[in-house]
Amino acid sequence: MSSVPMERNVVTTTAKRQRPRVSEKDLGQTGPGTLAGRYLRSFWQPIFHAAELGAGRTRLVRVMGEEFALYRGQDGVARLIQPRCPHRGMLLTAGTVEGEGIRCFYHGWKFGDDGQCVEQPAEPKPFCEKIALRTYPTRESLGLIFAYLGEGEPPAFPRVPSFEEEGVFTHTDSYVRPANFFNNLENLLDTSHLAYAHAHVTETWDNYADGPAISVDETSWGMRVTAVRPRSGKRLVAYFGMPNMALARGPRNDPEVDYREFRAWWVPIDDTRHTQFTVVAVRGKSREQFERYRARQMELRKRHDLDREALTWAVLSGERTLADLDPDRVHIIFLQDDIAQAGCGTIHERPPEHLGRSDIGVIAVRNVRPVVRAAR
């Protein structure tokens, strides 16, 4: 990767000495009203895969400890609303999508796409005009449905121009991890774990004698971490984007596609789980080559029939070891990261840590504080 990706929804950061103290608890807790939760909600966040929500269908989604009802109108537009009906609290996801609106399963109150109640079948004197759902702005991009869950007007929707160029093919590759989102965020900047937690996996650096020199710089987007192997000079560069994004090169896992870029968002489900929404970009290949690569990737995924979360807890409790597992039946890199990130617990509940020189990415990201929102 040659340059820092720039977007309109940019966060500028300043040196630690100019910022108020933020506790570790503040970094990991994202429920309504929390410091990190309010901050994350001030950005557009991906909440669901566009292809998994057909017209006329609904899904209950959980984001940062809150539930929401997501539905796609018959007009093809995805909409996000409060999860429960204002009448008796019924979950609206059991309702029926009608046109651009939704009708509650229980007594048939109907809500338009702006959330306004427009029908109350059992009421002799309907009082619809007094009733409205809370609605949230949504957008679709790169195969993901994004929502703005914050207060006030949303910022400009941040596009990823380098993923939308002619000749660039993208696909999604998301997962749920039973760990606090901040563990994954720090994991990106913790390049020293590649050589140990992912030892013997293709293209990772499994030789500590050639341990990389790690450096971290703040950028206008967030941070850049660079790891350079002393003997070969081979470099690994990954970008963290405030407040919960990443851009990195993916490991090679296909005979035809050797270079893939990953754009990821770590979106808390609650404070113990998160989804990594991932968009993978392949460039410099024909559509046919991309389709063949996709077919091979899908084939690989089909063979991954083991439950990673169950394995994670089994390894963490000592009931299983990685050596017991058939590595063809699980995404081994994801599982190694599941174990590492779930195994560390949530940041504010850990015993005191002892950070060293190789942890400079972790140290740096804990000290980055947002001070300016640009391009609002």
Ligand code: FES
């Ligand atoms: S609970 Fe929704 S219409 Fe009664």
Ligand SMILES: [Fe+2]
């Ligand atoms: Fe990892």
